[in-house]
Amino acid sequence: MARTVGRLFADTLEELGVRHVFGVVGDALNPLTDAIRTSESVSWVGCRHEEAAAFAAGAQSQLSDTIGVCMGTVGPGAVHLLNGLYDAAKSGTPVLAIAGQVPLAEVGTDYFQEVDNDLLFKDVAVFRATVTSPEQLPGLLEVAVRTAIGRRGVAVLTVPGDIGDKELPADRPLRLSLVGSGNRPDDPALDEAARLINASGDVTLLVGRGARESRADVLALAERLGAPMVLTLKAKEGFEGDNPYQVGQTGLIGNPAAAWAMDHAETLVLLGTDFPYRDWYPEGKKVVQVDRVAEHIGRRVPVDVGLAADVGPTVRGLLERVGARKEREHLESARKKFLKWQEGQAKLAEPGHDRGLVGRMRSAFDNRDHLVRPEALAAAIDRVAADDAVFTSDTGMATVWLSRFVEMRGSRRLLGSYNLGSMANAMPQSIGAQLLDRDRQVVAFCGDGGLSMLLGDLMTIRTERLPVKLVVFDNQRLGMVKLEQEQAGLPEFGTVLDNPDFAAVARALGITGIRVERAEDLAEGVRRAFEEPGPVVLDVLTNPEEVAVPAKPTVQQGWGFAIAKVRENLDSSG
Structure with missing residues (x-):
């Protein structure tokens, strides 16, 4: 029986195991x-903005390890997909985007709403094509899907408006199977890496998301080498819980113990990470890097031995070759510093912190309005959230507090725009995550700037009856930008947000809204939010003056912050 182009797309999605298509x-x-x-098995999820649709599709792809799917109609609808697709591309997760186009006869005439999609998506897509006849299918669709999955990227198919309902001239079965393989370096390469490690002094591991499926092997290597394990943010979900080797993150959101572990090692072993911040790699170290993407090798830091292969089989090969070390001082010193830092952070998050002597003195300078400390909010969420919860976080200070106060124990998962660094990702990613499993707890750490940017898709949450918990760090600021300005010695400018009562907005939309304005009400507000069976917006007024000290604060940053504060005080006093 002949099928139309539209029917072929739906059948293909069913065969791929896709459950949801997001779009407008x-x-x-x-x-x-x-x-x-x-x-029978694929559902349409109508979003209020195509950007949210693309973020939701990317979230499902990352969580399910299947291809995510989103759609945007001709012209502006396709353009709106772009930011969410860039996030999927930089996260290395497969997404198929279907973009509408003007009728074939009008292509190239500057027709109403016409956009050159092949040009528009050139940078973001590993594959892109415009369907110009039904004869091209299903072959073109198969290539798009295989390329997206094989290269873990975005494939864009553009479909003119007069193509979708045409019948295929000849029907044939879809051929979409892909055979995976464990990629392992050859023995000489493993021997070279092992020789370097065996001949070196203290070793530190820098572990990224690409090692997540090889947790047991990586922990065995840390034990064998007596090596502390520095985690990237995206490796929290695989390596943080029950790990006696991890010392947290480095970088601006990191801690001094992780920076110390990197600085005091003779050799760094990078496993499945493309950690991008060059300034946080210490100089003069021997470096071994393992990454399945060859072009990642050496592009952040000079590498002595590069192994373009999967982490699991590579680490198992190294375990056969590297000697066990009895000396544990490097590991123990790093862990001691990390645990001490954690104790200090925990004190900041205590509910009664500002009532103590130190807290009262501190509040006189940085929290005169006695707003909720964001550390306390993040820690409170960590205590009540399920051990299999999915967390999403907006780029900015919400991610800082999550990284420091939420432990990825149990089978918790973590999503964010950690490579693209987009605003407004947490809420739409939570939509995709919750639709995968309505019974699994999904918690979004939303910045007030991020939530308000795509606020309309709160209505998608209501329409789909998704029980997500949206926690709003409502400091009425673009907090990370404020911090960046002040560290550079600039007074705060353009970051103040004239926010509504987000809880009242939620209630107006038919969603439970809870607002917390005082620290003494925090525990009760969090309890109520997580006991509510349906969706909740928990709007917490947090201290905008809270400073997240980086792992290695510099004198220049300190002076810049002091100068900025003087300028701000002068401005406010006229």
């Missing part, structure tokens, strides 16, 4: 969305 309907996509309407 429109004329060019009508034949495709109508086919999804009649699908």
Whole structure:
């Protein structure tokens, strides 16, 4: 029986195991969305903004290890997908985007809403093509899917409005199977890496998301080498809980123990990470890097031995070759510093911190309005959240507090725009995550700037009846930008947000809204939010003057901050 182009798309998604397609309907996509309407296993999720749709599709791809799917109709609808697709591309997760186009006869005439999609998506997509005839399918669709999955990126297929309802001239079965393999370096390369490690002094591991599926092997290597393990933010979910070797993160959101472990090692072993911040790599170290993506090797820091391979089989090969070390001083020193730092951070997050002597003195300078400390909010969420919760976080200070006060224990998962660094990702990513499993707890750490940017998709949460918990760090600021300005010696400018009562907005939309304005009400507000079976917006007024001290604060940053504060006080006093 002949199928239409739209029917072929729906059947392909069913075969791939895709459960949801995110987007905004429109004329060019009508034949495709109508086919999804009649699908038995694929559901259409109508979003209020295509950017949210792309973020949600990318979240599902990262959590399920299947391809995510989103759609945007002709012109502006396709353009709106772009930011979420860039996030998927930089996160290395497969997403198929279907973009609408004007009718074929009008392509190239500057027709109403016409956009050159192949040019628009050139930078973000590993594969892109415009369907110009039904004869191109299903072959073109198969190539798009295989490329997205094989290269872990974004594939964009553009479908003109008069193509979707046309019948295929000849039907044939879809051929979408991909055979995976464990990529292991050859023996000479492993021998070279082992010789370097065996001949070196103290070793520190820098572990990224690419090692997450090889946790047991990586922990065995840390034990063998007596090596502290510095984690990237994206490695928290795989390596943080029950790990006697980890010392947290380095970088601006990191801690002094992780920076010390990097600085005092003779050799760094990078496992499945493309940690981008060059300034946080110490100079003069021997470096071994393992990454399945060859172009990642050596692009952040000079590498002595590069192994372009999967982490698991590579580490197992190294375990056969590196000798066990009895000396544990490097590991023990790093762990001692890390535990001491954690104790200090825990004191900042105590509910009664500001009532103590130190807290009262501190508040006189940085929290005169006695707003909730963001550390206390993050720690309170960590205490009540389930051990299998999925966390999403907006770029900025919300991520800082999550990284320091939420432990990825149990089977917790973590998503964020940690490579693109986009605003407004946490809420739409929570939509994709919750639709995968309505019974699994999903918690979004939202900045007030991020939530307000895509606020309309709160209505998607209501429409789909998704029980997500949206925790708003409402400091009425673009907090990270404020901090960056002040560290550079600039007075705060352009960062103040005239926010509504987000809890009241939520209630107006039919969502439970809870607002917390005082520290003494925090525990009760968090308890109520997490006991509520449906969606909740927990709007917490947090201290905008809270400073997240980086792992290695510099004198220049300190002076810059002091100068900025003087300028701000002069401005406020006229």
